[in-house]
Amino acid sequence: MEIHFLGAAQTVTGSQHLISVNGSRVLLECGLFQGKRRESFERNRNLPFDAKSIDALILSHAHIDHSGNIPNLVRNGFRGVIYSTFATRDLCSAMLRDSAHIQEQDTAYANKKRSRKGLPPAEPIYTYDDAIASLEYFVSVGYGRSVPVAPGVQCTFLDAGHILGSALAFLEIEEPGQGKTRLLFSGDLGRKDMPILRDPAPAPEADILIIESTYGDRVHEPHEKAEQRLCRLIDETCNDGGKVIIPAFSVGRTQEIVYSLHRLANAGQLPDVPVFVDSPLAVNVTEVFRLHPECYDEEVRAFMNHGRHLDPFGFERLRYIRSVEASKELNELQGPAVIISASGMCEAGRVQHHLKHTITDPRNVVLIVSWQAPHTLGRRLIERQPTVKIFGEEFPVRARVEAINGYSAHADRNGLLGWAEPIARGLQHTFVVHGDPEPAAALADGLGRLGARNVAVPERGAVFRVVD
Numbered sequence: 001m002e003i004h005f006l007g008a009a010q011t012v013t014g015s016q017h018l019i020s021v022n023g024s025r026v027l028l029e030c031g032l033f034q035g036k037r038r039e040s041f042e043r044n045r046n047l048p049f050d051a052k053s054i055d056a057l058i059l060s061h062a063h064i065d066h067s068g069n070i071p072n073l074v075r076n077g078f079r080g081v082i083y084s085t086f087a088t089r090d091l092c093s094a095m096l097r098d099s100a101h102i103q104e105q106d107t108a109y110a111n112k113k114r115s116r117k118g119l120p121p122a123e124p125i126y127t128y129d130d131a132i133a134s135l136e137y138f139v140s141v142g143y144g145r146s147v148p149v150a151p152g153v154q155c156t157f158l159d160a161g162h163i164l165g166s167a168l169a170f171l172e173i174e175e176p177g178q179g180k181t182r183l184l185f186s187g188d189l190g191r192k193d194m195p196i197l198r199d200p201a202p203a204p205e206a207d208i209l210i211i212e213s214t215y216g217d218r219v220h221e222p223h224e225k226a227e228q229r230l231c232r233l234i235d236e237t238c239n240d241g242g243k244v245i246i247p248a249f250s251v252g253r254t255q256e257i258v259y260s261l262h263r264l265a266n267a268g269q270l271p272d273v274p275v276f277v278d279s280p281l282a283v284n285v286t287e288v289f290r291l292h293p294e295c296y297d298e299e300v301r302a303f304m305n306h307g308r309h310l311d312p313f314g315f316e317r318l319r320y321i322r323s324v325e326a327s328k329e330l331n332e333l334q335g336p337a338v339i340i341s342a343s344g345m346c347e348a349g350r351v352q353h354h355l356k357h358t359i360t361d362p363r364n365v366v367l368i369v370s371w372q373a374p375h376t377l378g379r380r381l382i383e384r385q386p387t388v389k390i391f392g393e394e395f396p397v398r399a400r401v402e403a404i405n406g407y408s409a410h411a412d413r414n415g416l417l418g419w420a421e422p423i424a425r426g427l428q429h430t431f432v433v434h435g436d437p438e439p440a441a442a443l444a445d446g447l448g449r450l451g452a453r454n455v456a457v458p459e460r461g462a463v464f465r466v467v468d
């Protein structure tokens, strides 16, 4: 058996690992690399293998940095099976189409520039039709069921507790004359005690572990504190007649914030202000959330069973906004309100319009609830830069900018180590991926202290051969 580390190696983006065994090739993840525009385009377009040679793809969850290059894989001739949970498949239906739309828009924009330079037009990495075509290749599997994915390879998904449908992939691999090797892939590991989702499943004993390390060197604020701060900020801001703008990813973060607000409203703690979710993707994704109660934790199930509160993602004062007209009307809205809108890092989408209309008024608050990549508008806001550019125009930042990190969907250092500890001493090889070099190295060090042997932080292109 060989494992090729092809993406999310010493970085958090573009997840992709290839397992070659018994003459088959099984891909773990097929994510989009997100970084500087030109580099991303080239890297995502040119797959580091022949797509036709891949027999199966195992997908841990629907986030674009794990799933976003699937349409390109199919466009390039992949005809195997994509294994995922049911919720992951349904989220991919919404997200891959959205991603295709962005690819097409970006290419149209780039082509305007190219035509001015007399260059021929470029093609998008994939189109909307490619995204739809790729949905034909999914085969969904529930948690805890072992399925054959290639000769001698069985795969079982276990709940990763990270986003709806997220899974750990546990592979049992039999090679003739070599015995059995158990490989555990963490995908993205979630946190304990988070709203909506169950806690990550305990790690089954394994010989090889591939583990993420996004927050391998950091500890998060507890979630209950985050919810109380959210409530206080809304209360203060709305009392002053201001608005709270929350840039949020359409998948996961938006639904968590909505559910928090719903609980606070039920408890009589949320001030009586209108709440809007303004993102067409978030509206679609919330529909997928509603379709998958099998992924909810006990608390949400009890919440749904409790009298009239049937929908965790809807309450009286909440309105979901799909149309452009209704979104524009929000700009004219007088008085306090909470507006949740995408994109999460403020780089695109409707949140930019809301920021443009609110950022110069000191009564308003911009509330950042997720990690912000360097050089994004969200990062500049969190750094409290005095002015920011929105749609090419400079605006003074007079609104207050606040950050709550207690909503992170990733396990922190303690969560990662606590999850791996029970199996650490039995591990023959551990590969730390999906983290920048510092957190990856810090987690590798921690795992070594727990007794894991041969802990490595592979670089992109590294190949590991299992020899008995």
Ligand SMILES: [Zn+2]
Pocket: 061, 063, 162, 188
């Ligand atoms: Zn993720």
